[in-house]
Amino acid sequence: MRARRSTKIIGSVAALAMAAALTACSGDSDTIRIGVKYDQPGLGLDEGGTPVGFDVDVATYIAEHLGYTEDQIEWSEAASANRESFLQQGTVDMILATYSITDERREVVDFAGPYYVAQQDILTAADDTDIESPEDLDGKVLCSASGSRSANNIVDDMGIGAELREAGNYSECLELLSNGTVAAVTTDNTILAGFAAQNPGNYRMTNNPFGEEQYGVGLPKGSTERCEEINEAITQMWDDGSAAQFLEDAFGETDFAYEESTPELAPCA
Amino acid sequence: MEAFLSNIDRVVDGFSWTVRLTLFSAFFSFVLGVVLTAMRVSPVPLLRTLSTVYVEGIRNSPLTLVLLFCGLGLNSAMGLSLADSVAWDVFWWAVIGLSAYTSCFVSESLRAGINTIPVGQVEAARSLGLTFTQNLRLIVIPQALRTVVGPLGSVLIALIKNTTVASVAGLGVQEASRQMKLMFDQGIAPVLPTFVGFAIGFLILTLPTGYFFGWLAKRVAVVR
Amino acid sequence: MSAQAVLFDVPGPKARARNRIYSVLSLLLIASGLAAIYLGFNRTLVMVSSPGDLTNTAIWAVNPSGQWAADRWAPFIDPSTWTNYVLPGLMNTLTAALIASVLAVIFGLVFGIGRLSDHWWIRIPAGAVVEFFRGIPLLMLIFFTMAIPIVMNQVFGLPPAQFQVTALAAVVTGLTLYNGSVLAEVFRAGINAVPKGQTEAAQSIGMTKTQTMWTILIPQAVTSMMPAIVAQLVVLLKDSALGYIIAFPELLRNFTLVATRENNVIPAAIVCAIIYIVINLSLSRLAIWLERRNARRGKPSAKATAAGGAPVAVNGAAATPTGDEAAGAAPSEPRNEPLPDTEERDGRDDDGTDGDGSQKS
Numbered sequence: 001m002r003a004r005r006s007t008k009i010i011g012s013v014a015a016l017a018m019a020a021a022l023t024a025c026s027g028d029s030d031t032i033r034i035g036v037k038y039d040q041p042g043l044g045l046d047e048g049g050t051p052v053g054f055d056v057d058v059a060t061y062i063a064e065h066l067g068y069t070e071d072q073i074e075w076s077e078a079a080s081a082n083r084e085s086f087l088q089q090g091t092v093d094m095i096l097a098t099y100s101i102t103d104e105r106r107e108v109v110d111f112a113g114p115y116y117v118a119q120q121d122i123l124t125a126a127d128d129t130d131i132e133s134p135e136d137l138d139g140k141v142l143c144s145a146s147g148s149r150s151a152n153n154i155v156d157d158m159g160i161g162a163e164l165r166e167a168g169n170y171s172e173c174l175e176l177l178s179n180g181t182v183a184a185v186t187t188d189n190t191i192l193a194g195f196a197a198q199n200p201g202n203y204r205m206t207n208n209p210f211g212e213e214q215y216g217v218g219l220p221k222g223s224t225e226r227c228e229e230i231n232e233a234i235t236q237m238w239d240d241g242s243a244a245q246f247l248e249d250a251f252g253e254t255d256f257a258y259e260e261s262t263p264e265l266a267p268c269a
Numbered sequence: 270m271e272a273f274l275s276n277i278d279r280v281v282d283g284f285s286w287t288v289r290l291t292l293f294s295a296f297f298s299f300v301l302g303v304v305l306t307a308m309r310v311s312p313v314p315l316l317r318t319l320s321t322v323y324v325e326g327i328r329n330s331p332l333t334l335v336l337l338f339c340g341l342g343l344n345s346a347m348g349l350s351l352a353d354s355v356a357w358d359v360f361w362w363a364v365i366g367l368s369a370y371t372s373c374f375v376s377e378s379l380r381a382g383i384n385t386i387p388v389g390q391v392e393a394a395r396s397l398g399l400t401f402t403q404n405l406r407l408i409v410i411p412q413a414l415r416t417v418v419g420p421l422g423s424v425l426i427a428l429i430k431n432t433t434v435a436s437v438a439g440l441g442v443q444e445a446s447r448q449m450k451l452m453f454d455q456g457i458a459p460v461l462p463t464f465v466g467f468a469i470g471f472l473i474l475t476l477p478t479g480y481f482f483g484w485l486a487k488r489v490a491v492v493r
Numbered sequence: 494m495s496a497q498a499v500l501f502d503v504p505g506p507k508a509r510a511r512n513r514i515y516s517v518l519s520l521l522l523i524a525s526g527l528a529a530i531y532l533g534f535n536r537t538l539v540m541v542s543s544p545g546d547l548t549n550t551a552i553w554a555v556n557p558s559g560q561w562a563a564d565r566w567a568p569f570i571d572p573s574t575w576t577n578y579v580l581p582g583l584m585n586t587l588t589a590a591l592i593a594s595v596l597a598v599i600f601g602l603v604f605g606i607g608r609l610s611d612h613w614w615i616r617i618p619a620g621a622v623v624e625f626f627r628g629i630p631l632l633m634l635i636f637f638t639m640a641i642p643i644v645m646n647q648v649f650g651l652p653p654a655q656f657q658v659t660a661l662a663a664v665v666t667g668l669t670l671y672n673g674s675v676l677a678e679v680f681r682a683g684i685n686a687v688p689k690g691q692t693e694a695a696q697s698i699g700m701t702k703t704q705t706m707w708t709i710l711i712p713q714a715v716t717s718m719m720p721a722i723v724a725q726l727v728v729l730l731k732d733s734a735l736g737y738i739i740a741f742p743e744l745l746r747n748f749t750l751v752a753t754r755e756n757n758v759i760p761a762a763i764v765c766a767i768i769y770i771v772i773n774l775s776l777s778r779l780a781i782w783l784e785r786r787n788a789r790r791g792k793p794s795a796k797a798t799a800a801g802g803a804p805v806a807v808n809g810a811a812a813t814p815t816g817d818e819a820a821g822a823a824p825s826e827p828r829n830e831p832l833p834d835t836e837e838r839d840g841r842d843d844d845g846t847d848g849d850g851s852q853k854s
Contacts, residue, residue, distance in 0.1 A: 039753050046750060048577045079740040085659070141355055146437060146738075163355045166441025168738070171753035172341060176439075181345040198756055312501045312508065315516040319523065329727075329773035330766045331734035333745060337762050346560055346759055347533030391500055401501040409500065430630040437632075437738050446632050453640050459647045460640045468629045475628040 032068045034059045035078030035092040035218075039169070042194020042250045043098055051075050054190070055096040055215075057246040058115050058237065062094075062217065065233035066226075084108050087220045094230075095218035098188065101266065110223050110268070111216035112230035115237070117263045119209030120150055121189035123196060125177060126204045131184055133208045137162040140183035143173035150187040153211065170195060178202065188213050193256035200253045207257045214263070227268035238262040272458035273466050279457075283448030284470050290363055290432040290444060291474075295425055297368035302375025303410070309380055310409075312401055320376070328373040332366075332431055333438050339366035340439030356443070363435035363442050367428065374424045382417035383409055415489045422482020426475045445470060534560035534759065565757040569764050574751060582747030583768070589661060589743060590730045593668035597729065598722070600669055601676025606706065608681050619677075626674040631732055635667040639739055660741035664733060672729045679721045683714030717787065723780035727773050734769070744768065 036051050036059060037044035043053040056075075063073050078086055078097040086092045087109045098118075101111045124131045131137060134154050142162040144151030146169070154160050165182050167173045173185045174195050185192065189209050196203040217230050237243045239262070247258045273280075308320035327335060339362045343349055351361040386409060394408045436447035449467045452458050504512060528547075536559040537552050546552060555561045568574045607619030626634070641658050687710050695705040715722070737746035745765055752761040 039750055041753065045754060046577070047754070048573050077742070079660075146441065164441075165355045165359065166436075166443075167439055168437050169749065169753070171749065171756075172439050172758060174756070175341055175752075175758040176345050179345040179348060181348070310500050312504055313512045313515045313519070315519055319519065325774065326770055329731070329770045329777065331731045331745065331769055333734050333737065334762055334766045334769065338759075338766075341762070342534070342759050346536075347530075349533075395502060404500060426628075433630040433632040434735070446630060446636065449633060450636050453636065453643070460637070460644045461648055464633070464637045464640075467633060468625070471630060471633070472625070472628045476624065479628075 031072045031074050032063050032066065032094070033074045033076060033092040034063065035076050035083065035086050035095040035097055037079075037097045038077040039079075039171075040098060040191055040194055041198045043190055044096075045194075046077070051077075053194070054116075054246050054250040055098065057249065058234075058243070059094075059096045061237050061242055061246075062096075062230055062233045065236065066229060083218060087218055090220065093220075094226075096215075097218075098191065098213075099216055099218045100213040101216040105218075108221065110219040110221055110227055111266065112219060112227040112268065113216040113234055113265065114214035114263045115217065115234045115243075116190070116215045117259055118188040118190045118213040118215060120153060120186060120211045120213070121192055121209045122206045123177070123185045123192040123203050124183065124206070125180070126202055128183065128204065132206055134158055134160055134186075134210065137184060139163075141165050141181070143167055143176050143182040143185045145170050145173055145187065148187060154186060174203075189256060190215075190251075190258075193251045193254050193258070196254040196256065197251055205254065205256050207255065214266075216266075224268045231265050231268065234265065235262070273452075273462045276452065276457055279448050279452065280445070280466060280470065283443065283445035283467075284474075286360070286442055286444040287429070287432050287474070290360070290367065290435060290442065291425075291429050293364045294367035294371060294428055294432070297364065298371035298375050298424075298428070299421075301368060301372035302379060305372060305376035306379040306383070307405055309376065310383060310405070324373045324376055327370055328377070332370050332434050335370045336363065336366040336434060336438035336440055339363070339369075345439070359435075359440040359442050363432075363440050366438075366440075367431060367435065371424060371428050371431070374427070375421065378417045378420040378424060379410075379413055381420070382413035385416050386412050412491060415491050418482060418489055419486035422479060422486065425482070426478055429474050429478070430471070531561070536560075560757075560759045565755070565760045568751060568755045568757065569760070578747040578751050579744070579768070582742060582744040585661075585741065585747075586730070586733050586736075586743040589664050589668070589733045589736060589741070590726075593665045593672065593729055593733070594726050596665065596669040597673035597676055597725075600673025601680050602711075603677075604674065605677035605680030605684070606711075608677065609684060611702070623674040623677045626670045627678070631667050631671045632735055632738070634670055635663050635735060635739060638663040638666045660736060660739045663739055664736040664741050664743075667735075668729055668732055672725055672732070675725055675728075676722065679718050679725065680711075680714060683718035683721075684710045686717065687713045719787065720780045720784040723776060723783060727776045727780070730776065731769065731773060 036053075036055050038046035038051055040053065040055075044051045044055045045053050060070055060073065064070075076086075076092055078092065078095050080097075083095050083097060083099060084105065087095060096115075099105075099111075101114055105111070122131060122134065122137070131140070137154060138161045140162050142151055142154065142164055144164050144166055146166055151162075151164055155162055155164060165176065167176060170185065170187065170191060173182070176182045177185050178199075185195075189205065189207075192203075192205055196205060217227075217234075219227055219230075243262075244260060247260075251258055305320045305324060308316040309324070311317060340359065343365075344351075344358070344362045350358055352358045390408055390412065391404060394404045399407065432442075432444055433446035435442040436444050436450075441447070445467055449463060452463050453460055457463075502508075532552065535556045537556055555563070604619045604623050607615050608623065610616045610619070639658055639660075684706075691709055691713065692705055695709045700709070733743055734745045736743045737749060740746060742750075748761045748765040749758075752758040755761070
């Protein structure tokens with residue numbers, strides 16, 4: 001019965017494969033697992049296995065306040081699509097990944113902070129002096145990243161007649177911008193500044209921001225105690241000047257006029 | 270379902286891009302596929318090599334990369350623009366990418382079709398003094414086409430489905446799958462009816478195409 | 494027929510001269526095409542206003558702001574790029590492809606056999622499932638799988654995000670459903686192509702239908718369909734690149750991470766394409782080798798040729814174009830063999846079309 005044996009083999013391979021796919025890694029109790037972005041220059045960017053950037057610096061500071069040294073932090077990539085599931089499934093203990101506090105998300109996860117309030121802004125080529133505000137985008141081509149609403153804020157909500165070119169992500173947008181295929185890129189000013197810092201002198205931020213995005217520390221539902229500890233850490237971070245230092249490290253080389261006052265903390269649920 | 274039906278204009282708009290992408294790409298990939306096949310069997314060794322390298326190279330790259338190369342490479346980095354409005358510019362680049370990719374499969378089908386033609390046919394043609402181009406045009410291609418109607422139908426169906434990749438990969442054509450994703454993400458309509466609606470839309474395009482080519486293949490089959 | 498050898502006469506002096514002219518012309522064409530791409534990516538094409546400018550050597554120098562600048566390519570010489578991005582990405586691509594391959598083969602066997610069932614209540618649902626998943630784009634399947642938690646919330650009222658789909662699960666599900674339904678057609682065609690005598694012989698010695706299927710038909714069908722199965726697995730591997738859209742860290746996605754960090758989208762895309770081409774070419778060679786081995790052993794390589802919705806309709810008729818590679822391996826075969834029988838007797842298979850025409854990204 002050779003055939004039957006081979007189906008058995010196929011079956012067991014499948015079972016193994018499923019098991020491999022479903023096994024989640026679990027961490028030790030003396031470490032803290034933090035999810036950050038791995039693809040956002042200036043905020044969280046993978047540098048050979050360890051992320052660097054503003055979010056990462058803030059996360060390290062908070063972890064220290066909670067009693068963890070840098071060596072005790074386990075980093076993992078939290079993409080926009082899987083942030084809620086990471087917290088709910090316990091894949092990570094907290095998330096700092098350009099994670100805006102919204103009422104919808106508050107239903108599923110807890111937030112500490114905000115540790116920074118970002119705003120939407122526009123990035124253009126350095127030699128472009130025409131675009132100073134969203135209104136100047138009328139008739140221009142604007143890049144929007146797939147799945148982001150930033151460009152719709154300008155075109156649909158503000159009613160400005162810009163043409164949209166959709167790219168897969170912001171680094172594709174920057175490629176289009178550097179080639180002159182699009183006139184401007186719009187999203188959170190922190191994200192834009194991160195890209196601008198990679199290529200000093202090539203891009204210009206209009207520094208004419210609008211709207212606001214409160215970056216919070218994502219926690220599993222019901223972490224009120226830890227939330228309060230983190231809020232303490234955030235207050236301390238702004239008071240002792242660490243926050244300003246982190247911002248300077250990340251965005252100092254750009255013309256980004258980052259926020260220098262302490263954000264108003266939201267109460268823990 | 271009502272929320273989906275009240276947004277039917279988005280659906281129709283999405284599918285109109287899908288159909289346009291399919292029609293133009295099908296035409297260009299057929300033409301290019303025939304040219305590639307002719308090169309592949311031509312007496313000029315260099316043309317044969319060129320065609321082989323092109324077909325094997327493109328056929329084995331993901332379509333996403335081919336389109337990325339068109340969108341970010343040829344369109345953006347080289348600054349080649351094909352239309353004034355962004356929507357049509359990316360549309361034409363998507364057509365070029367899809368044609369470049371699909372023509373490889375057309376060419377492979379045609380070449381396989383040529384290989385089914387009995388040698389006697391070609392030998393008879395040559396003994397009558399037909400040149401290579403005459404042989405190809407009058408004897409080989411007409412017969413080969415009839416034997417590969419079925420496989421070409423499959424290539425066309427794959428093309429219809431492949432147009433969805435043009436929504437990503439640096440181009441962002443607002444075709445049907447993109448509209449579906451937008452409706453998912455922005456909560457315009459419940460997910461399940463939206464998915465079913467778009468799936469039906471694609472089935473309306475693919476199933477009849479399949480049956481038509483099946484019927485046609487039977488009808489034009491060369492009986493030897 | 495081996496096309497190259499018979500389509501034209503052995504070139505005489507005149508034809509050789511003409512071929513040389515064509516060669517030179519096409520060489521010129523290739524050279525100018527490559528030059529255009531070089532200059533275009535070098536961001537210098539815009540500076541050329543007349544053909545005479547091309548003699549200016551400054552135009553041909555590597556432009557530091559163009560795509561050929563050394564620092565854009567340098568990351569790919571750095572071993573850490575490979576160990577931190579490329580290899581993990583390749584691992585994820587292969588993991589997803591491997592899991593999906595195994596599941597797709599199982600799916601294909603179940604539904605392929607289901608479609609051959611004597612019971613209409615198995616045959617018709619199995620057929621509907623296969624036709625449905627074959628008819629809609631893979632990207633839609635992946636998007637839908639990612640959105641299943643929302644469906645759970647909207648349809649069954651589960652709290653949002655209580656139940657999550659990982660990117661790997663979405664990619665594997667999409668690849669399994671799509672390629673599985675294509676493989677179902679491959680298996681069905683393969684089983685149909687086993688000569689009738691085999692079934693009759695099995696029945697005459699008292700085997701049950703299940704025994705006949707598992708011990709007689711499927712082993713022969715799988716052997717003869719191996720090239721088509723491997724070809725479909727190449728498609729599956731290539732399709733896994735769509736995972737980058739939902740941020741599954743596979744090869745292409747990791748290359749976009751490199752591109753983000755190093756600001757070199759186009760060099761990264763070129764290196765990435767080369768890796769895919771090498772992997773897929775080797776897999777395609779494997780399919781051809783399997784096919785030749787079948788031809789040598791005198792086993793038929795049957796072929797599923799299904800034009801979308803009407804797979805049976807084309808069986809036998811136009812379904813089995815033969816490939817010259819395999820034809821070379823079976824030189825004794827009569828060249829003028831009538832076509833309609835190819836499904837059963839022809840020991841050859843085309844290496845080009847994917848049976849179902851299921852090439853995808």
